Amino acid sequence: MNLQPRALHSAADDAPPPDLFTPAAPRGLLEGLNPEQLAAVTAGQAPALILAGAGSGKTRVLTTRIAWLMSQGLATPANLMAVTFTNKAAKEMLTRLSAMLPVNVRGMWIGTFHGLCHRFLRAHWKLAGLPQGFQILDAGDTVAAVKRVIKGMKLDEERFVPKQVAWFIAGAKEDGLRPQDMEQRDEQTRRLVSIYQAYEDQCLREGVVDFAELMLRSYELLRDNAELRAHYQRRFQHVLVDEFQDTNRLQYAWLKMFAPPGSQQCVFAVGDDDQSIYAFRGARVGNMADFEREYRVRQVVKLEQNYRSFGNILDCANALISHNKSRLGKNLRTEAGPGEPVRVNEAASDYAEAQWLLEEAQALHRQGLARSQIAVLYRSNAQSRVVESALFNAGIPYRVYGGLRFFERAEVKHALAYLRLIENANDDTSFLRVVNFPARGIGARTIEQLQDAARASGRSLYQSVGAVGGRGGSSLGAFVALVEGLRQATVGLTLREIIEHMLHASGLQDFYRAEKEGADRLENLDELINAAEAFVTQEGFGKDAVALPVDESGAGYAPGDLAPGLPVAPAPAATPVPDAETGEIMSPLAAFLSHASLEAGDNQAQAGQDALQLMTVHAAKGLEFDAVFLTGLEEGLFPHENALSDPDGLEEERRLMYVAITRARQRLYISFCQTRMLHGQTRYNIKSRFLEELPEPCLKWLTPRHQGFGSGFERGYQQAWERGSGLKSMVGAGRVEPQAPPAALQKSAAAKTGAEFGGLRVGKGVFHTKFGEGVLLTLEGSGADARAQVNFGRHGIKWLALSVAKLTPID
């Protein structure tokens, strides 16, 4: 395809039109933008594709575009949607946006694909055919659920590995395929599809959805419901997409539901085909070309000015990526000058490599570079071991990214399982996780009998307890009584109190207290309380949260609503989503549980601890560092051997290398080894072909090009290594442990008068068209964000958004 000049603004076109700086346009909004960026930000009301190179100010363009649209009256907070992939990116966008414009971003449709789908399904759960209190399975839960299905079907777990089957199901969903849509050529596929079907049935029975289901179900609902589709299309005039190169088939199809080709809605897609490194997960770079074609995109803007790296680094990146055939075509440039050469090091062994980089990093640190500004990148996680070991022995603080995240920790998952059972006792995944944890004498046989009974009756494990004689005195009966007791005891409590009560009543707290090494786990459970507290404050469940009115129709907004000086939450997030029909909103507990699944929590480095940053190249995407050590540039490692045979795979590896190079601001080191321990065997690797693709004038070889084995240089390192202790002894120390996030902000309740809530009074009766009469328990929030908690007796205790639910006081 040809994305050449035809749509590029020429320099002359780049002068802003005279009416650009109307009083409504905040001063300085467009200041400092280069011509390309300006062209992107002020692109006309038509589909636009922004090819944003690494370090070209992509996020700035995206947020400035939003601010500009609103300041020009071309969009309102309510009729604009912006989608990202990560929670981090979404937060970043919201934070920057609130700094640019005096607009309260809470309630705006800015979020991750999955976050927005979740929101959508909460509002339209009934139309989507979901139970109202549906909960979300994270990756681990999904595998566990698939595993149960395979066991239940008495299939061989060797032939149907749960993880792979879960992968298969997710892949199918991401291609928009339900079991009945799938081709079943061979026996194996036929079985897989039947597992898929059984898994679907199980999820529905338990009231849970996995990540892919959030997307697929949202997509199908929009596809099949013309009225709803029209509603949302009317509402969102602007759809902005970040990291477009990472979208999969389903996500692109989902976007088209909101803004079909040829419609009035404007899609503003930002992406970089050269940074597409997730094809293995279903990402489809081809979506960029498809988008350009299907939407007849005439505004294609390339952001090629790089503000991050010096020339030598960029020359390397450009030269490398030019070896890829399938590209849209882009070349990074900088005004920063060539800078230092890219240093290349050949080490005799992986030990030597680690030792070398350690000393080099120490030297940089002595020159005044913060350790947190130095990154060590590698292709695969296994490579971190040697480096960690060397750093540990040298007593240099470091932090490894990746691994378990907060909400994935075992103790946290246990606690969440109890909380989920309070919300929905039919959640079998949670039931199984904690039915015998802490141990309460419920063995495998009991569980098996229970599962058989549940399967026979098509009911949940919880519902089947009676069927296996698990009433009264039995241990199963006691567990049911525990869950029942938890539910009853936590009615009307704050989220914090609910968790505290659960930790105590479940025995989790006592269990970890008694355990020798339970201190860390107890700390994490405390941390869970903090996280809940922070969530309540941020997500608008707090007492005096303030939000602009956002009604589903998107009406009722004018540019003038962007009142200056409006209070803005520091880390803005979505307001609780009301049910589109009744106005009912989730309980804080249910909302927190969704949050826990949707956002696995940070494992980001903590500020304050100055530590070397160790991570895979994938994990480094989107980050930048003053100095970068790119290690293991060896054939078979980088590019990885599994990708060598496949041209597409090799191109993805090259893009990965491109991403790695472009992380560096000032200094880039590239290293490789002659020998490396891998899977218990010494491997003799040759240097990566990618090294040959870098321009020699940009490089500076730190070692002779062809150093032999067993040189004195190498022996010295080898001996130094052997003097150090092994890896076994390195538990904890040297590694920077994550610190507890700041405790949640405590906010005082604002006094509310009855008048503000349309005459409603706590303790008095109210009437709801759907739920009938009830007693008002709580009133909080204000304006369009006002909420009420009402006890409707037979219908239970519900939270209602007063802007949607029509509540009338009764005497």
Next chain:
DNA sequence: GACGTTGAGATTTTT
């Protein structure tokens, strides 16, 4: 149910 032994598998993984 807590513990030890054995064996397979060991890219990358935003949600």
Next chain:
DNA sequence: TCTCAACGTC
């Protein structure tokens, strides 16, 4: 070589 998960034993 190392890790994790699945078994088997007390």
